[in-house]
Amino acid sequence: MMARAWLWLRSVLFRGRLDRDMDEEMSAHLRRATERFEASGLSSDAARTAAHREFGNVAAIKEEARDARGGRGLESIVADLRYGARGLSRTPFAALTMIVVFALGIGCNAALFLFISSLVNSPLPGMSRDNSLVRIRGIERRAGISVGRSSRIPSTATTRRSRRCFRPSPPGHRRTSCSM
Amino acid sequence: MASSSTPLLQGTLDLIVLQLLHAEPTNGYDLALRIQNTTGEVLAVPAGSLYPALYRLEQRGLIRGAWQATDSGRRAKVYSLTRAGISHLNNQREAWHRFSGALTAILRVS
Numbered sequence: 683m684m685a686r687a688w689l690w691l692r693s694v695l696f697r698g699r700l701d702r703d704m705d706e707e708m709s710a711h712l713r714r715a716t717e718r719f720e721a722s723g724l725s726s727d728a729a730r731t732a733a734h735r736e737f738g739n740v741a742a743i744k745e746e747a748r749d750a751r752g753g754r755g756l757e758s759i760v761a762d763l764r765y766g767a768r769g770l771s772r773t774p775f776a777a778l779t780m781i782v783v784f785a786l787g788i789g790c791n792a793a794l795f796l797f798i799s800s801l802v803n804s805p806l807p808g809m810s811r812d813n814s815l816v817r818i819r820g821i822e823r824r825a826g827i828s829v830g831r832s833s834r835i836p837s838t839a840t841t842r843r844s845r846r847c848f849r850p851s852p853p854g855h856r857r858t859s860c861s862m
Numbered sequence: 863m864a865s866s867s868t869p870l871l872q873g874t875l876d877l878i879v880l881q882l883l884h885a886e887p888t889n890g891y892d893l894a895l896r897i898q899n900t901t902g903e904v905l906a907v908p909a910g911s912l913y914p915a916l917y918r919l920e921q922r923g924l925i926r927g928a929w930q931a932t933d934s935g936r937r938a939k940v941y942s943l944t945r946a947g948i949s950h951l952n953n954q955r956e957a958w959h960r961f962s963g964a965l966t967a968i969l970r971v972s
Contacts, residue, residue, distance in 0.1 A: 685923045685946075686922070686923055689920070689921050689922075689923055690921070693921065703929075703939065704913075704917075706937070706939075707889075707890060707913075707938075707939045708909070708913065710889070710891065710936065710937075710938060711890055711891045711894075711909060714891050715891070736908075736909075737908075737909045737910075738908055738909055738910040739910070742910070743909055743910045743913055743914070746910065746913075746914045747913045747914045747917045749914070750913075750914035750915070750917040750918040750921065751917045751918075751920075751921055752921045
């Protein structure tokens with residue numbers, strides 16, 4: 683696992699060196715193929731052409747080999763970020779406006795979320811969180827399917843009669859359901 | 863190297879590369895020639911398939927490439943199997959024997 687992670691990191695960090703290695707490896711392949719064709723009687727030009735024909739499209743093969751080496755996802759993210767940064771630096775006022783609009787939008791959302799969250803989820807000011815308080819929510823089973831419904835007054839009376847559900851829970855334990 | 867006379871079955875290139883490198887560590891060019899010579903020129907793997915396969919196997923930690931000086935005084939990247947590569951090869955070889963045995967049994971059905 684660590685070895686795989688290192689290989690992936692290597693393909694990202696040492697991309698230049700790995701590319702040079704790949705160039706050298708493929709050039710060596712082409713050179714030896716050319717020598718083989720020359721030895722079979724072809725002129726050096728014809729041998730070079732034959733070697734390239736046999737090898738295939740060098741640029742496309744390099745591209746495929748880079749894909750096989752991995753780390754392309756991160757490379758393309760970095761390239762996209764650079765492209766974006768260059769675009770923004772060309773139009774600084776538009777970039778500034780966008781940043782301010784985004785900052786205001788995110789700030790408003792965060793403030794609203796905090797407000798609603800403290801209103802709904804936290805106890806009212808001056809009240810401590812009391813474990814003996816429970817939220818009563820009715821679930822009705824119709825033909826084997828559970829259907830949520832809000833509690834009505836009569837069922838609240840039934841709930842009051844059933845004291846079994848309202849024994850204090852042990853510390854750290856939260857009762858999630860109780861049938862009556 | 864002539865163009866491939868028989869197309870490779872999907873997924874067999876890795877097995878071929880691992881087996882030949884297990885027999886003898888070598889560089890990409892000699893490996894391509896050896897595939898062709900060993901199979902009596904029935905199989906020929908073009909560079910466009912061989913190098914991506916080598917890099918993929920290296921990336922998966924199954925083979926390791928190291929630059930070595932050759933007899934002609936040049937450098938060549940020689941690939942050899944790692945321990946993970948040997949165990950992967952054994953598994954793949956076993957799977958291939960099972961698969962080819964089963965396929966042969968089917969082809970005998972008349």
